[in-house]
Amino acid sequence: MWGGRFGGGPSAIMQEINASIGFDRRLYREDIAGSKAHSAMLAKAGIITEADKDAIHKGLDQVQAEIEAGEMEYKPELEDIHMHVEARLRELVGDAGARLHTGRSRNDQVATDFRLWVRGAIDQLDVAYAGLLGAIVDEAEKHAGDVMPGFTHLQTAQPVTLGHHLMAYYEMLSRDRARLADCRKRVNENPLGAAALAGTSFPIDRHMTSEALGFDRPMANSLDAVSARDFALEFLSVLTISAVHLSRLADEIVLWASAAFRFLELSDGFSTGSSIMPQKRNPDAAELIRAKVGRIMGAQNGLMVVMKGLPLAYSKDMQEDKEPVFQAVDDFALCLAAMTGMMQDFRPNTSAMKKAAGQGFSTATDLADWLVRVLGLPFRDAHHVTGAVVKEAETRGIDLSALPLDAMQAVEPRITADVYDVLTVDASVMSRTSFGGTAPENVRAAVKAAKESLK
Numbered sequence: 469m470w471g472g473r474f475g476g477g478p479s480a481i482m483q484e485i486n487a488s489i490g491f492d493r494r495l496y497r498e499d500i501a502g503s504k505a506h507s508a509m510l511a512k513a514g515i516i517t518e519a520d521k522d523a524i525h526k527g528l529d530q531v532q533a534e535i536e537a538g539e540m541e542y543k544p545e546l547e548d549i550h551m552h553v554e555a556r557l558r559e560l561v562g563d564a565g566a567r568l569h570t571g572r573s574r575n576d577q578v579a580t581d582f583r584l585w586v587r588g589a590i591d592q593l594d595v596a597y598a599g600l601l602g603a604i605v606d607e608a609e610k611h612a613g614d615v616m617p618g619f620t621h622l623q624t625a626q627p628v629t630l631g632h633h634l635m636a637y638y639e640m641l642s643r644d645r646a647r648l649a650d651c652r653k654r655v656n657e658n659p660l661g662a663a664a665l666a667g668t669s670f671p672i673d674r675h676m677t678s679e680a681l682g683f684d685r686p687m688a689n690s691l692d693a694v695s696a697r698d699f700a701l702e703f704l705s706v707l708t709i710s711a712v713h714l715s716r717l718a719d720e721i722v723l724w725a726s727a728a729f730r731f732l733e734l735s736d737g738f739s740t741g742s743s744i745m746p747q748k749r750n751p752d753a754a755e756l757i758r759a760k761v762g763r764i765m766g767a768q769n770g771l772m773v774v775m776k777g778l779p780l781a782y783s784k785d786m787q788e789d790k791e792p793v794f795q796a797v798d799d800f801a802l803c804l805a806a807m808t809g810m811m812q813d814f815r816p817n818t819s820a821m822k823k824a825a826g827q828g829f830s831t832a833t834d835l836a837d838w839l840v841r842v843l844g845l846p847f848r849d850a851h852h853v854t855g856a857v858v859k860e861a862e863t864r865g866i867d868l869s870a871l872p873l874d875a876m877q878a879v880e881p882r883i884t885a886d887v888y889d890v891l892t893v894d895a896s897v898m899s900r901t902s903f904g905g906t907a908p909e910n911v912r913a914a915v916k917a918a919k920e921s922l923k
Contacts, residue, residue, distance in 0.1 A: 573665075
């Protein structure tokens with residue numbers, strides 16, 4: 469394709485390092501769509517004939533059919549999917565196929581195909597996000613009133629509801645989905661027609677190709693159009709953030725399924741056994757989600773390093789842009805699917821959760837609030853009194869709700885028996901009615917709003 473300048477062919481090693489067909493073949497649909505849009509525009513502009521355009525489109529349809537039937541012979545000397553498609557097209561339709569490349573370069577062709585692929589991946593992931601968010605909301609609704617311990621520093625802090633805990637992940641992942649939608653806006657700009665770097669002398673219509681391919685607009689600067697990969701970096705950044713969120717949820721599933729917690733029973737569908745210990749039920753799906761964030765983050769870091777020192781415009785370094793994105797999307801899509809499956813098979817042990825919620829003096833803050841609200845103590849004084857009461861209960865080896873009234877009155881004489889009304893975990897969560905709080909009525913309202921949003 470480019471041999472006119474050269475007297476000899478590349479070495480075998482050069483062919484090996486130069487070829488990208490091993491991974492960029494998955495761009496064939498985008499490449500063919502871009503070529504159809506480009507050739508239609510060339511014909512309308514009078515740059516090629518309508519007959520050539522018709523032949524090109526017919527030939528491209530046959531090339532796509534051959535690729536999808538597994539009949540394309542991939543050759544490293546043709547380097548990439550773009551040259552494979554063009555070479556086969558020329559075999560099929562002759563000179564008309566050779567005219568297709570008028571007014572464009574592989575530089576803008578590659579950038580166009582990659583943006584189309586990323587846009588398609590975003591749209592597919594958006595559907596997957598909706599499935600996971602729906603599964604989380606369904607579980608949150610079922611467990612809006614089920615009490616569990618809330619933690620800080622992985623120490624029992626205050627009682628919360630399981631529904632409230634799950635809706636925290638709904639909020640995180642909803643932000644991730646919104647980031648993805650926002651990223652799509654910057655992906656959806658058209659590099660086609662920027663040619664190698666300077667534009668072209670042919671009277672092309674870049675607005676026409678943009679409309680045909682569903683882009684919002686043509687990119688405004690030809691140098692930027694062929695050299696920009698920030699859209700891929702932003703996309704990987706979104707995937708990395710979301711993978712971290714999935715990893716946090718996966719880590720909680722691992723903890724909750726352990727014998728120490730017993731908050732969750734793993735389903736057969738998303739756990740494995742041991743080759744030597746027959747009693748084991750291992751949370752492997754969750755553990756692998758937790759691990760894959762490293763691969764996705766690595767893809768982002770790797771592409772950052774590729775791009776950090778490149779002068780304008782295109783350099784062959786940028787051939788290394790697609791493979792990490794492809795792999796990251798594959799990994800992330802699998803994580804979303806696995807987490808959705810685990811949420812749909814969610815089997816919480818609500819009795820164990822409620823029992824744990826009452827341990828560790830989790831209603832101490834409720835005692836402090838009662839001292840402020842009923843006795844009028846300043847909160848810092850109430851905090852001090854509560855600490856002394858907790859110390860006494862700890863010394864006796866009992867929970868706050870079991871501490872005799874006279875023991876509390878030895879610390880603060882004005883405490884009355886009414887205090888016991890706020891020392892249960894149910895009373896605690898019912899009282900947390902501030903906006904965003906864990907009260908069951910809040911959770912049900914949040915679930916209702918989430919379902920409306922997901923529609």
